[in-house]
Amino acid sequence: NLNGSWQFAAAEEGEKPPVGKDLKEKILVPYPVESQLSGIERHEDRMWYRRTFTVPENWRIGDGKRLNLNFGAVDWQSEVYVNGRKVTEHKGGYDKFTADVTEALKPGRTQELIVGVYDPTDADNGANPPVGKQRLDPSGIWYTPSSGIWQTVWLEPVAADHADSLKITPDVANKQVTVETRGVRDGVPVTATAYEGKKKVAELSGRTGKPLKLKITDPRLWSPDDPFLYDLRVRVGSDRVTGYFGMRSIAVEKVNGTPRTILNGKPVFLMATLDQGFWPDGLHTAPSDEALAYDLKMHKEMGFNSVRKHIKVEPDRWFYWADKLGLLVWQDMPSMEAGRTPDTAARAQYEREMKQMIDEHASSPSIVMWVTFNEGWGQYDIGRVAEQAKAWDPTRLVNNMSGLNLGADGGTGDIMDEHGYPSPAIPPRPDGRRALVAGEYGGLGLAVPGHAWSVQQSYVDVDPATYTDDYIAKLGEVRSLVCKGNNGAVYTQITDVEGELNGLLTYDRKVVKPDVKRVKAAHEALIRDASQPTVPGCTTS
Structure with missing residues (x-):
């Protein structure tokens, strides 16, 4: 693991890497350069990172082995x-990336590693990268940037023939799971073994070069109520890979004439929060794995069965916790800047990053x-992009645009999604084909003294004494839409973020605002009723 203290310096365009030169500042990797935890706490468009390492x-x-250098994510x-x-x-x-650095090693113990980073964020210089909520001038619903190395960096010895990843695809209908090894030449012997606990089941x-299809005779299905994970061991030549998978299906099908979201063959109501994944001390990077898991554990404690990861992609550990705890994830593609029309190069880059996101997390x-897309932010070719995402991953639902109210509908995908506040x-x-959802609502604002930023933004302010009552009243409005075909709702949001006060938790995660037991009971009742083939209290015509 190469996380820790690195040397750091601001850079200028066209500079050569500072080979053999000490840099004057120190930065703590993997925290964004703008974050408090990095030790730098300012934005730089261009920057150098430098450290040395030794190879055990x-x-x-x-001697038949190669050395890989891996990056979880570097922005941009x-x-x-x-x-x-x-x-x-x-x-x-x-997205993550890897370099085989074997040929660059020199004799002796000490090796030098330099990383140069360019991140314009939302500067209008023609790059227009996917930035999500990051802004150089953060305010309101826009937040401090997260530039530079913001996920783990590590070294890994690998066999010459090795799998750099696995694609694991469950097929509940046929009681099998498909395992594909990626990043290795064709023709290498491969064996995949599935376990239910310690018991070998396949x-x-x-x-x-050819996927393996393992029969799972009596599959235990993964769901929010029973997030069971099978263990998986794969041998590729002399390489060994361990992993896990869940047996579950997701689809949109008509039930009593209404398009419904279907999990494992049964209707499911998706009750989620908007989860933006920002931290006061680490920005895009949670301060610890326990912190990363905490927000998801709070979703479960409050009775949510879903989470919308809003225009950010988390590290693998976040998805591991979602898999393990049992939450249905709506994964957003991070948007380009709102208000700018992307050119051809920006569109191509957007789609490359979207494919990387889908490929890397396809096994969760x-x-x-x-x-x-989210609302009208950096939006283009809505129908075609949704169809492309569906072609890349036909096993999941595609929401072509969360927030139909702010743009023309592309007519594709599996979901129709409206935003409303509060x-x-x-x-x-509705088109009678796609399932309807309320992709954002709520935004009840409550400032907790000592746990709120000075610049404050919310959609509607709430009295602390009535906060839980007001939240449950809004949930009642969600319930009333179920009879009109609603399949899910996303409450804004799980935590306060910088100047926004509409979190169920404060930004520092030290105060939980609602009565957790009451909220959990209300969520569970809504999910139970709204997941019935015939929803109680709804009349059919």
Whole structure:
């Protein structure tokens, strides 16, 4: 693990990497350069990171083994040098990348690693990268940027033939799971073994280049009520990979003439919060794994069965916790800047980053929906982009635009999604094919003294004495829309963020605003009733 203290310096366009030169500042990786935890706490468009490392002798690099250098995420464009040799470059602020650095190693113990980063955020310089909520001038619903290395950096010894990832696809209808090894040449012997606890339930061997289809005779289905995960072990030549999978299906089907979201063959109402994944001390990077898990655990404690990850992509550990705890994830593609029309290059980059997001997280059972655009932000070719996402991953739902009220509907995807504040709303003109959801609503604002930023924004202010009552009243409005075909709702939001006060938790996560037991009971009752084939209290025509 190469997290920790690195040397740091601001950079200018066209500068050569500072090979062999000490940099004057220190930064704590993997916290964004603007964050308090980084130790820098300012924005730089261009920057250098530098450190040295040693390769353990018992890894025997060069003796049939290679050395990979892995980055969880760097925002936004990066160049990587080992001992002055450029080993890779990458564009994309939310996806991982790897460099084989074996040939760049030099004799002796100490190796030099330099990373150059360029992140214009929302500066109008033609780049227009996917930025989500980041802004150089944050205020209101826009937040402080998260530039530079913001996820873990690590070294890994690997066999010459090795899997760099697995794509695991459950097929509940046929009681099987497909395992594909990626990043390895065709023809290498491969064996996949599935376990239910310590019990082996399936095993199959073959050769890379052709997926393995393991029969799961009596599958235990993954759901929010029972988030059961099978263990998986894969041998690829001399390489060993461990992982897990969940057996679950998701679809939109008509039930009594109404398009419904269907989990494992049964209707399910998706009750979520808007989860933006910002932290007061680490911005995009949670201060610890316990902190990363905490927000998701609070979702479960308050009775939510879903979470909308709003225009940010989290590290793998976040998805692990969602998989393990049992939450249905709506995963947004981080949007380009609102109000700017993306050019051809920006559109191509947007779609490259979207494909990376889908490919990297395709094996998480928790993800049930890809959201390709949010409202009118950086939006283009809505119908085509949704169809492309569906082609990349036909096993999940596609929401072509969360917030139909702010743009023309592309007519594609599986979901029609309306935003309403503070009261929930559903699309007024359903097409009879796609399932309806209230993709954002609520925004009840409550400032907790000592736990709120000085600049404050909310959709509606609430009296502390009536906060829980007001929240449950809005939930009653969600319930009334179920009879009109509503399949899900996303409350804004799980935590306060910077100047926004509409969180169920304060930004520092030290205060939970509502009565948790009452809210949980209300959510569970709504999910139970709204997930019935015939919803109680609704009349059919």
